[in-house]
Amino acid sequence: MTRTVHLSSPDVGPLEEAYLIAALRSGWVAPAGPDLEAFEREIASRVGTRGAVAVSSGTAALHLALLGVGVGPGDVVLVPTLTFVATANAVRYTGARPAFVDCDPRTGNVNVPLVAELLRRLRARGERVGAVVPVDMFGSCADYTALLPLCAEAGVPVVEDAAEALGATHHGRAAGSFGRAGVLSFNGNKIMTTSGGGMLVSDDLPLLARARHLATQAREPTLHYEHRETGYNYRLSNLLAALGRAQLVRLDGMIGRRRQLRDRYAKLFAPVPGVELVGAEDGASNCWLTVIRVRPDRAGWRAAELAAHLREQDIETRPVWNPMHRQPAYADSESLLTGAADDLFAEGLTLPSGSALTERQIAAVLGAIDDFLTVRTGGSSA
Numbered sequence: 354m355t356r357t358v359h360l361s362s363p364d365v366g367p368l369e370e371a372y373l374i375a376a377l378r379s380g381w382v383a384p385a386g387p388d389l390e391a392f393e394r395e396i397a398s399r400v401g402t403r404g405a406v407a408v409s410s411g412t413a414a415l416h417l418a419l420l421g422v423g424v425g426p427g428d429v430v431l432v433p434t435l436t437f438v439a440t441a442n443a444v445r446y447t448g449a450r451p452a453f454v455d456c457d458p459r460t461g462n463v464n465v466p467l468v469a470e471l472l473r474r475l476r477a478r479g480e481r482v483g484a485v486v487p488v489d490m491f492g493s494c495a496d497y498t499a500l501l502p503l504c505a506e507a508g509v510p511v512v513e514d515a516a517e518a519l520g521a522t523h524h525g526r527a528a529g530s531f532g533r534a535g536v537l538s539f540n541g542n543k544i545m546t547t548s549g550g551g552m553l554v555s556d557d558l559p560l561l562a563r564a565r566h567l568a569t570q571a572r573e574p575t576l577h578y579e580h581r582e583t584g585y586n587y588r589l590s591n592l593l594a595a596l597g598r599a600q601l602v603r604l605d606g607m608i609g610r611r612r613q614l615r616d617r618y619a620k621l622f623a624p625v626p627g628v629e630l631v632g633a634e635d636g637a638s639n640c641w642l643t644v645i646r647v648r649p650d651r652a653g654w655r656a657a658e659l660a661a662h663l664r665e666q667d668i669e670t671r672p673v674w675n676p677m678h679r680q681p682a683y684a685d686s687e688s689l690l691t692g693a694a695d696d697l698f699a700e701g702l703t704l705p706s707g708s709a710l711t712e713r714q715i716a717a718v719l720g721a722i723d724d725f726l727t728v729r730t731g732g733s734s735a
């Protein structure tokens with residue numbers, strides 16, 4: 354173990370070890386196997402969808418989801434500008450092009466009235482909109498109460514990028530279940546991990562069957578390797594699925610630890626002027642990452658200064674996602690902006706949030722923040 358306190362490290366222990374060794378000893382090392390099927394069933398049951406397809410990454414799941422709802426060359430797909438690049442890249446893989454929409458400044462989730470406005474503009478120009486891809490930012494669901502009727506009325510399918518949000522809910526319904534298809538990630542930094550992996554979830558069984566086919570090189574069910582179209586090698590292995598099953602057993606406990614940590618950050622920052630937590634405070638988030646926003650005019654200091662102070666103590670922080678409309682790779686893309694994502698990028702800070710942090714590490718982080726605040730606000734913040 355290194356001295357550095359990381360943002361969101363994998364949280365694995367004896368249970369993961371036992372599941373992984375059992376899978377290894379079962380002989381199911383060649384990619385497919387019973388843990389893979391069980392993992393798909395268990396995730397579908399957790400999310401509340403009729404089925405699931407386990408794949409090698411969340412990005413692969415996004416690609417298959419977009420293909421599954423019929424996105425293809427010439428289409429435009431609406432994507433939040435505040436997201437990880439995978440959301441936009443997957444759109445490009447299909448030959449479609451992304452158009453970016455700004456976020457709600459309070460939650461970082463997509464600004465729904467702007468989605469409506471951009472849909473109107475694109476359709477007025479005669480563009481075919483292939484999908485809308487809301488992202489459940491930092492583990493809080495987008496505003497599906499407003500978004501879903503809008504997309505239904507426009508006849509545009511929704512692909513939910515719930516890569517960060519497994520275990521979150523919106524009005525009691527699970528993240529991942531809101532679109533025609535939903536996407537989860539089990540990358541090493543996510544709420545639970547298979548070291549690398551993802552899942553496509555949906556109620557649409559033909560969509561899932563087709564995704565499974567495409568994910569296995571579009572191989573026809575013959576002995577002699579027949580392929581009628583171009584597929585991908587996107588399957589998750591049975592061994593990694595076993596790791597995922599152990600993580601899923603522990604998911605609620607891991608979410609609970611992240612929530613406790615967020616509550617402690619909230620308490621620490623509550624009396625500090627100019628600092629607010631990003632995201633709805635409705636208890637429905639999976640608390641994947643705790644993000645603060647620092648308004649320098651009111652706080653008297655900048656998020657980057659706190660980041661520098663913490664870095665000196667070997668405590669990792671990060672800015673929020675650098676918005677897609679600022680990325681050189683997407684410089685030619687259309688966007689509808691208010692400046693909210695730019696502000697969050699400039700003033701946001703992602704704090705260590707992992708469920709594997711020890712009490713000692715947490716105390717070190719909270720202590721270091723408190724020291725900083727004491728100096729900057731001229732008195733103890735506690």
Ligand SMILES: *Cc1c(COP(=O)(O)O)cnc(C)c1O
Binds near residue numbers: 437440539540551
């Ligand atoms: C992590 C992430 C992905 C990609 O998942 P991978 O498993 O790393 O491919 C996609 N979208 C968002 C919003 C993410 O945070």
